[in-house]
């Protein structure tokens with residue numbers, strides 16, 4: 001049997017949508033980072049995030065067609081601190097949906113790997 005991807009483990013499309021929604025709810029509720037999203041169409045962003053995470057980030061079957069991470073975050077000047085807050089909120093969202101620690105570590109490692117594409121652009 002093929003190894004189960006993280007995509008499957010998180011519950012496929014449905015599970016990942018739930019986590020992404022929870023993640024944005026937490027980001028928007030946080031006064032330290034909500035200003036980054038002032039001019040963003042959140043519905044569109046959620047859609048892109050969901051397909052992004054479901055495609056090459058987590059090994060799912062979807063094809064992501066949005067901007068590259070470097071371009072998507074250009075001009076936002078995301079700080080080191082804001083980045084850490086996002087990691088914390090993603091972890092909280094995963095915990096809410098009972099994702100076990102080793103899978104949360106895998107997601108966090110992925111988020112950290114793309115950090116140079118995201119901060120201070």
Ligand code: HEM
Nearest residue numbers: 033036037039040048049052066067072078082083086111
């Ligand atoms: C942790 C890793 C992160 C990943 C994987 C990620 C991923 C993405 C993706 C896939 C998009 C959509 C690109 C598109 O619409 O074509 C996006 C846009 C965006 N991200 Fe991130 N992001 C991350 C961290 C952050 C952080 C830390 C912030 C702010 C605190 C942030 C703020 C934004 C904003 C505001 C947009 C929308 C820009 C616009 O309206 O055009 N992101 N991100």
